Amino acid sequence: xxxxxxxxxxxxxxxxxxxxxxxxxxxxxxxxxxxxxxxxxxxxxxxxxxxxxxxxxxxxxxxxxxxxxxxxxxxxxxxxxxxxxxxxxxxxxxxxxxxxxxxxxxxxxxxxxxxxxxxxxxxxxxxxxxxxxxxxxxxxxxxxxxxxxxxxxxxxx
Amino acid sequence: xxxxxxxxxxxxxxxxxxxxxxxxxxxxxxxxxxxxxxxxxxxxxxxxxxxxxxxxxxxxxxxxxxxxxxxxxxxxxxxxxxxxxxxxxxxxxxxxxxxxxxxxxxxxxxxxxxxxxxxxxxxxxxxxxxxxxxxxxxxxxxxxxxxxxxxxxxxxxxxxxxxxxxxxxxxxxxxxxxxxxxxxxxxxxxxx
Numbered sequence: 094x095x096x097x098x099x100x101x102x103x104x105x106x107x108x109x110x111x112x113x114x115x116x117x118x119x120x121x122x123x124x125x126x127x128x129x130x131x132x133x134x135x136x137x138x139x140x141x142x143x144x145x146x147x148x149x150x151x152x153x154x155x156x157x158x159x160x161x162x163x164x165x166x167x168x169x170x171x172x173x174x175x176x177x178x179x180x181x182x183x184x185x186x187x188x189x190x191x192x193x194x195x196x197x198x199x200x201x202x203x204x205x206x207x208x209x210x211x212x213x214x215x216x217x218x219x220x221x222x223x224x225x226x227x228x229x230x231x232x233x234x235x236x237x238x239x240x241x242x243x244x245x246x247x248x249x250x
Numbered sequence: 251x252x253x254x255x256x257x258x259x260x261x262x263x264x265x266x267x268x269x270x271x272x273x274x275x276x277x278x279x280x281x282x283x284x285x286x287x288x289x290x291x292x293x294x295x296x297x298x299x300x301x302x303x304x305x306x307x308x309x310x311x312x313x314x315x316x317x318x319x320x321x322x323x324x325x326x327x328x329x330x331x332x333x334x335x336x337x338x339x340x341x342x343x344x345x346x347x348x349x350x351x352x353x354x355x356x357x358x359x360x361x362x363x364x365x366x367x368x369x370x371x372x373x374x375x376x377x378x379x380x381x382x383x384x385x386x387x388x389x390x391x392x393x394x395x396x397x398x399x400x401x402x403x404x405x406x407x408x409x410x411x412x413x414x415x416x417x418x419x420x421x422x423x424x425x426x427x428x429x430x431x432x433x434x435x436x437x438x439x440x441x442x
Contacts (some may be wrong), residue, residue, distance in 0.1 A: 121275060
């Protein structure tokens with residue numbers, strides 16, 4: 094039958110890849126717009142507790158982070174397994190928090206300073222002792238707006 | 251040098267370049283939205299300020315204690331965490347005007363007029379050995395109690411959930427149920 098003639102010798106016609114870069118660029122722009130740059134690598138384990146009544150943390154540029162948790166395995170040799178505080182990229186002691194808050198404040202615009210928030214990213218298994226010490230330091234540094242970072246879950250337990 | 255005819259160049263590698271950029275952004279950025287419970291710490295007491303001797307009546311305080319074994323004690327009795335929300339709601343709203351639950355005080359609130367506002371305060375104290383997970387659970391339950399009460403009030407008055415109200419209405423509801431959670435300095439009984 095002439096209707097089902099084979100075209101050529103079975104070689105499929107090439108797909109034009111001219112639009113492939115455009116597709117990839119669209120993806121690229123999507124990611125550039127919807128994500129933020131990773132600023133720090135966490136050196137402490139971060140299994141955040143879940144909560145139902147969470148609010149979104151707004152104005153990310155005004156948020157400074159304090160990480161607390163057990164050092165990750167690679168750092169346990171040097172820093173032990175007790176929960177430690179991490180500021181920026183380094184382990185820190187409780188006394189360093191005040192300097193950290195001051196330096197964070199210096200980076201921001203004068204009129205935005207009252208809106209600054211400190212986000213406490215604390216591992217679930219940490220004891221409250223170290224968290225309390227951090228909170229006391231924050232009070233002394235007059236950084237009173239805090240946010241306990243949690244995962245959003247539908248129900249607890 | 252002869253100029254090339256036409257303006258076409260081979261765009262086949264364009265996709266590869268774009269892929270490289272894309273992968274760089276995938277690796278170097280994060281997408282997670284930070285969520286959490288927002289709180290405000292009390293300012294450090296002024297050493298020169300006069301001691302505030304205003305006593306708060308016992309019936310107006312809802313005492314929540316967490317010990318180093320993550321056990322709860324509420325108003326002098328051990329309590330399961332799952333019942334904390336209802337107990338807290340009962341305390342904050344005092345719907346039956348019981349004499350052992352907080353007093354109410356008439357207050358002028360926009361939209362509501364004169365409203366009997368309860369004066370309850372939640373006092374939360376934990377041990378240094380309490381786990382952070384438990385602490386957040388308790389904070390979450392207390393926040394949930396307030397949020398549910400606000401939702402109920404908003405529903406009965408405006409027929410909408412609290413979050414859907416305009417900000418003036420939200421403020422009015424907040425005036426009636428202000429979220430007051432006072433945290434005492436933690437004790438160190440359990441040791442750590």
